[in-house]
Amino acid sequence: xxxxxxxxxxxxxxxxxxxxxxxxxxxxxxxxxxxxxxxxxxxxxxxxxxxxxxxxxxxxxxxxxxxxxxxxxxxxxxxxxxxxxxxxxxxxxxxxxxxxxxxxxxxxxxxxxxxxxxxxxxxxxxxxxxxxxxxxxxxxxxxxxxxxxxxxxxxxxxxxxxxxxxxxxxxxxxxxxxxxxxxxxxxxxxxxxxxxxx
Numbered sequence: 001x002x003x004x005x006x007x008x009x010x011x012x013x014x015x016x017x018x019x020x021x022x023x024x025x026x027x028x029x030x031x032x033x034x035x036x037x038x039x040x041x042x043x044x045x046x047x048x049x050x051x052x053x054x055x056x057x058x059x060x061x062x063x064x065x066x067x068x069x070x071x072x073x074x075x076x077x078x079x080x081x082x083x084x085x086x087x088x089x090x091x092x093x094x095x096x097x098x099x100x101x102x103x104x105x106x107x108x109x110x111x112x113x114x115x116x117x118x119x120x121x122x123x124x125x126x127x128x129x130x131x132x133x134x135x136x137x138x139x140x141x142x143x144x145x146x147x148x149x150x151x152x153x154x155x156x157x158x159x160x161x162x163x164x165x166x167x168x169x170x171x172x173x174x175x176x177x178x179x180x181x182x183x184x185x186x187x188x189x190x191x192x193x194x195x196x197x198x
Contacts, residue, residue: 036198038093041065048181049089049159051173064092064156074165082164087171089181090158095198099123102149109147119179121186122148122155127179130160142169144178150189152198157182 042057045067055069067090070083096102106124110116114126125148143160159178161169 036095037062038064041091041093042067044185045089045091045181048091048157048184049177051177052087052089055087060090060092063094064090066090068162084163084165085169086162088158088160088162089177090156091185092156093198094154094156096152096154099149099151102152102154105154106147106149114147117146117179119146119148119182119186121183121188121190122150124149125182125186127175129175130158143171144175146178146182148182148186150186153189155182155185155189157185 041059042065045057045065046052046055049067052067052069055067057065057067059065066088068086068088070086072083072085073081074084075081094105096105103124106126109126109128110124114128117125117127119125125146128145128147130143130145142162143158145156145158147154147156149155157178159171159174159181161171161174163169
């Protein structure tokens, strides 16, 4: 039987792997190496998504982090614990050569079919609903991805539900939370000197 520590590590591994898979499926996996480490990612993400109190943050390489919490666990017949329903948020910041390059990268998501949107404080912004199964446009909405530019930064924020045994977990407020969080981040970053954004 797995210890509590092993279960926490397993949960984080599943959350991180699942998030990277969702980003890759949506075609927005980080395309650029970050010019600087994203040292305060956890603090930024916790502030942007206060709907996950008590959740833990895990770094994603140098470019971002993930905030996740399992809200409902189940036990398998063999006694191991799995997360039946959880929620997560991911924040990734990539630094590019110029503000025009950042805008061009966001424009590419719009060309792929994402919806152009307005995020106060951001340059160009787009939003995409991730559905499961991803090949079916009528599948359950399991997450929302927002991509926007602020100066030389391309920022990707994902909010959604996760589950070890349900392929269609949902979180009805994910879209509103993702947009609200993106606005908060963009507004705060726009006030920073350009050198502090990346």
